[in-house]
Amino acid sequence: MRIAVIGAAGRMGKTLIQAIQDANGVELGAAVVEPSSSLIGADAGEVAGVGKLNVTMTGDLSECVADFDALIDFTTPALTVANAAFCAANGKAIIIGTTGLDDDQKAALAKAGETTQVVFAPNMSVGVNLTLKLLSLAAQILGDDYDVEVVEAHHRHKVDSPSGTALRMGEVVAEALGRDLKECAVYGREGQIGPRTQKEIGFETIRAGDVVGEHSVWFATEGERIEIVHKASSRMTFAKGAVRAAAWLESQPAGLYDMQDVLNLK
Incomplete structure (x- = not known):
């Protein structure tokens, strides 16, 4: 599975890239940063400190839509809702660790889950x-x-x-x-x-x-x-859980899931 990371230049984004590199069966497909970022065009692996990966940072999710199968999103509520709609429209899975969503925003994620695979959990650990x-x-x-x-x-x-x-x-x-x-x-x-x-x-x-x-x-x-x-004690625990959720989603039908589903705890 090819995974895209949004907010790839931030603390969590870099940790996610590291976790993807450490995991089996997944690879970094795309890395997205803010449109105004000076890191656009840089190698995502070098920015994250894991070595050159030949994945170039981009400032727009639509520019790399052909390069990933699932998106991991730990951003902000409004941006997460927009990204979920984008993934649903383009047949991409999405794993969401964003917190602070209101009821309407959560309903929007459920709507996305009608047409694509969504894992939404306030904590991926x-x-x-x-x-x-x-x-x-x-x-x-x-x-x-x-x-x-x-x-x-x-x-x-x-x-x-x-x-x-x-x-x-x-x-x-x-x-x-x-x-x-x-x-x-x-x-x-x-x-x-x-x-x-x-x-x-x-x-x-x-x-x-x-x-x-x-x-x-x-x-x-x-x-x-x-x-x-x-x-x-480390953001890596959240990153590993998100990557695990992405790998799990590959074999799941469209729907809204959480980490209790991923871990078979229900």
Whole structure:
């Protein structure tokens, strides 16, 4: 499978190129950067530090449409939606790790999934997706007697809060407990707010330094606390998961999938 990477000159883009080079059965087919980038025309492998790959950086996805089978997108919500529509119109699969999408944007990805293969997950890490499975099991067993709090930390450059992963963790717990996260979520606390309600799910956010990503979910009651924790120390964990999803999509029909599908965790 030939994979295109968009945002190829960024930190995640370079890591994705490295992950593609390390994986079997896939190769870098195209690398896309911003139209104004000074790196247009440069060799993508040399920019990513993996050696010459004879794949030239381009500033427009349409210029390399014949060079790839699947696109990996960790960009911004608006650009991701446009790229999904482009892939659907041109028979290309797309793997999406972008976070911060609203309901309308998510619906647009589902629309793209009607005609092409789409994997959309707020976190591509194999470990995080196993953690989601553990959270569902814990919530089912512990039930409403345990207070639930989600604590997440990321680097100072992250623009959305809470993280998409933290929100997905909250959704998984809420689903297991028969709750609607939109109705029970509490984002941060300040002032004289009174005691917590029994069924709320709290979110706390930290933004500091170069933290790649840390998530902790507390289940606490009188006398004990259980914490389920995932810590990422490198973006490579997300890149490897995305490449794994791309290889998995090659044999799948059109549809909207997530990493739980890729890992057969459903």
